[in-house]
Amino acid sequence: MDARVETPYRIFDVTLGRRTILSPNMARLTFVGPQVRQMATLAPDQRIKIFFPSPNGLPPAIPHRADWYDLYKSTPVKDRAPMRTYTIRYLRADECEVDIDFVLHGDNGPASRWAGAANPGDPVQISAPNRAHHGGNQGYEWKPPAGVRNVLLIADLTAVPAAIGVLEELAGLSAPPVTQAFFEIPEPDDRLPVPVWEGLSLHWMVQLEAAAEHRAYGALMIDAAARANLPQGAFSTEAPPDLPEIDVDTVLPWDRADTKSDSFYGWVAGESDAVRRIRNLLVKERGVERTLVNLMGYWRHGRVRD
Ligand SMILES: Cc1cc2nc3c(=O)[nH]c(=O)nc-3n(C[C@H](O)[C@H](O)[C@H](O)COP(=O)(O)OP(=O)(O)OC[C@H]3O[C@@H](n4cnc5c(N)ncnc54)[C@H](O)[C@@H]3O)c2cc1C
Known part of the structure; x- marks a missing residue:
């Protein structure tokens, strides 16, 4: 059995499909790829991690393994894909598309820099909820009581x-x-x-x-x-x-x-x-x-x- 599909979160290999400018300081990046069919989102504040190209310019290559984080932390920083936290804005799993809205705050951080300059086809990786996992909910805080007034x-x-x-x-x-x-x-x-x-x-x-x-x-x-x-x-x-x-x-x-x-x-x-x-x-x-x-x-x- 493939243990990967049982984990609450898993790694997704995706590429940039398109960028839509929403406002002077916000762009929607739509990521695409067949693995997105297996992505899930559980709440409007569903958080995910995105891995960007490392300082040496190589695309992220996080292994599809449950212990990826140990390997990640033991990788020298210069070779490590910068990881940043974002929110799933819309997920269209059946169409293999996920939208993430990025604040464009300049070239001072790897995420904002990448989001401002990437071209369709450029790869990133995402750690996001795994549709195949049937267990506890994770990675969001919006849990209002039923009937909140x-x-x-x-x-x-x-x-x-x-x-x-x-x-x-x-x-x-x-x-x-x-x-x-x-x-x-x-x-x-x-x-x-x-x-x-x-x-x-x-x-x-x-x-x-x-x-x-x-x-x-x-x-x-x-x-x-x-x-x-x-x-x-x-x-x-x-x-x-x-x-x-x-x-x-x-x-x-x-x-x-x-x-x-x-x-x-x-x-x-x-x-x-x-x-x-x-x-x-x-x-x-x-x-x-x-x-x-x-x-x-x-x-x-x-x-x-x-
Ligand atoms: C649960 C969660 C969900 C999030 N969801 C989103 C989301 O959907 N969209 C989104 O855009 N961000 C989101 N963020 C925030 C995002 O993770 C940070 O803004 C992150 O620092 C951006 O990474 P970076 O590589 O661009 O900059 P970094 O390398 O982290 O920082 C470089 C410099 O940029 C500054 N900086 C970072 N963010 C901003 C900013 N917004 N405005 C001005 N200066 C900034 C830092 O202070 C630092 O000086 C979320 C964070 C969390 C914890």
């Missing part, structure tokens, strides 16, 4: 693909929850199409239009956390917990929601120091129940993470 989303552009996926899911419900969505974007034209419903209040917060002191990465997200309308059910009945401090230069902040309460559910993702500050603001200052909110650092300004 009030949702808060705060995201910067890296997390907008996942957050719009969440809005699309909610819009399809027979009774979508009251939802506030705050999206920090670099430029006005980075607004992307989203479904709307009565009860959704959508705020595109444009860095270029903000006062100078609010243009730093995440500053508008922090403002949003301070002014969001929170329902009574969002608040803890106890004193705020002692939150352990997080060194965002060494780890990504990652607090998972864990609740069965249908009164409120929060999902916050973006630049790590902004997320750390939002965690303190919501939980310590505003008294939000910690277990009702996912707080996720997606990247760290000035740092390289894989």
Whole structure:
């Protein structure tokens, strides 16, 4: 038996099919290949790893083995395919296509550089959920309780693909929850199409239009956390917990929601120091129940993470 098909995630060999410019700072890259038929996605914030050509210019060649990560870590950095985390935006497994929306932040990182310059046919590899695996769900945090009545989303552009996926899911419900969505974007034209419903209040917060002191990465997200309308059910009945401090230069902040309460559910993702500050603001200052909110650092300004 091929043990590979039983693992929750597996390696997919794909090539770039096409690139679609979505906005000044965002491009949709559609990856294609017969192996995509075996890919799965379990939630709108499904995270995956993408492997790009190594610094020596060679295409990624991660082996299709369950222990690939040990081999990867033992490979010298100069020969190692840079690995970065992204979100499945749309998967059309039957058509062997998967869309991933990339923030184009310049040539300063291997992912953004590759996404800005690659041509159809160029290869990458992806570690993504395996359709053949029948077991526990992995690699996503959007797990709202059934019938949730009030949702808060705060995201910067890296997390907008996942957050719009969440809005699309909610819009399809027979009774979508009251939802506030705050999206920090670099430029006005980075607004992307989203479904709307009565009860959704959508705020595109444009860095270029903000006062100078609010243009730093995440500053508008922090403002949003301070002014969001929170329902009574969002608040803890106890004193705020002692939150352990997080060194965002060494780890990504990652607090998972864990609740069965249908009164409120929060999902916050973006630049790590902004997320750390939002965690303190919501939980310590505003008294939000910690277990009702996912707080996720997606990247760290000035740092390289894989
Ligand atoms: C669960 C999860 C899901 C994610 N989904 C997506 C997604 O769908 N789309 C997406 O675009 N990103 C997504 N990200 C973020 C992405 O992994 C990071 O932005 C990553 O650092 C990009 O790699 P890079 O090689 O371009 O830059 P790196 O080599 O990691 O960094 C190089 C430099 O670029 C800076 N940098 C990194 N990202 C940005 C940015 N967005 N804006 C400005 N400067 C930046 C770094 O601070 C560093 O100084 C996700 C992250 C996580 C954890």
